[in-house]
Amino acid sequence: MDILKKSVLELRELLDKGEISSREIVQAYIDRIEKTEPKLNSFVTLTFEEALKDADRADEMIRNKTHTTLTGIPIALKDNISTYHVKTTCSSKMLENYRPPFDATVVELIKQAGMPILGKTNMDEFAMGSSTETSYFGPTKNPWNLEYVPGGSSGGSAASVAAKQAPLALGTDTGGSIRQPAAFTGIVGIKPTYGLVSRYGVVPFASSLDQVGPFARTVAESAALLSLIAQYDKYDSTSLNNPRPDYLRSLEKDVKGLRVGVPKEFFIDGLDAEVEQAVRKAVKALEDQGAEIVDIELPHSDKALATYYIVATAECSSNLARFDGVRFGHRSENTKDSVTMFKHTRAEGFGPEVKRRIMLGTYALSAGYYDAYYLKALKVRRLIKEDFDKAFTKVDVIITPTTPSTAFKFGEKVQDPIAMYLSDVFTTTANLAGIPALSMPAGLSSNNLPIGVQIIAPSLAEEVMLSTAYSIEKALGSIGLPELEV
């Protein structure tokens, strides 16, 4: 039996029947990581020993029948999610040796469920980037083609799932950091409704935009993981306290009569022809199953990226003020006085992209520029949200490309911040509006790279988002996983 090829739900059945143990599953993934990791660099920290112990505990839970859907299934976690006494670096020199004294709430949920944690995955430094090229620990490679980026910032999590180093992973999405790498690596990635998943213990980038979400190979598997992590949390004051459905049960819902919006603003000049074709095919698949396709307008969405870069950097400049060398993280040797220590600690600990964003955000919030940049961006943000509110009176879901093109090569955009930012042009709107969005594979390009299609739903309408995705997946079939030679 090839354990690595089994879906999470197939593994569940095998575990329940006693035909396989969690230890065997975890060992299979450890072997795979050991073989492939020298080529991919998906992980910053590996936690095999602990994972095997967790597996034994999971097997015990299964024997005692105290298990749940994901008990015994291993997972990889993005390295900005706090894990008790296990390094959480945010792929930054600043936190190179940081060991959190507590677990993030999502990690607690994963541990309670008996999911062995394989390791912490590589990312753009402090989640700022779209390619993992800003990681202090070097970039992660795209398992479809090692010359291409896996996307970012959650590139390590995405690559690990695509390369069968893990069946599931968690990432974070502030402006597309789950969906863009999911698109680039041919897997499913979900940015949930803001407030659905706890942010407690997740190192913040832009607090009004950040959400934790799942990566999986298929829609059903991503729904299973979403169900586990979507819990109210008293430690997160923005956590929504409303009932959560079992997302796995929502998949089979018929799309007949579903109103699917296609916004013309997302089919722009810069859109790759093959990407457009793949999205049109996904739309057609829904139409063939009885969905009603509606042309809609989101007139301010072309301003989303400019809005996002003000809001996100303003919030990041404030959030990253905590890195001062006093309580944790890097401290400079230059400690002539406190302010000198702060300045040099931050100069030495942060990479160029993080510095650039702190500078832009500080500038946008500073006296004299606050109205022109920050306040202006917040007003446009409202217009962007109102566009969605209006659109969702006419349609149930919206379908768009996830990114304007497939994965790009290393070094291609790293010198030009605007070109790099443009790969998030279709994803930032959902963060600004606080609504859920999912990316799923919709085909392969002529140079054998995955193409992602995005499904956007109204606030807390994850169920219809997932059933739409499930219908597309059934109709289009799988693009498979990359043939990674090792």
Next chain:
Amino acid sequence: MSSITKETVCYVADLARLYLTDEEIEQMTESLNKILEFEEQLNSVNTDNVEPMAHAVPLNNVMREDVVEESMPIREAMLNAPDEVEGFFRVPRIIEKD
């Protein structure tokens, strides 16, 4: 919206408590100007009578009973301290001696 000068970059770096080398100041000035040029497009949006929106969901204060609960042990809180003295974080002298 205007272009950003080297002097402004230095001023903002000071606000952000970020030491920049001369070379970094040059590069930062250039790249921030490019980004601010990109940001110019926000000016074309009519936002008269639009309320700013800092958060997509309504935020409310979350209240709880004021009861004593177990808190993080000092050992754990000091686990990552760059310079610890007897349960305190040591920092460079802040108040000058006479």
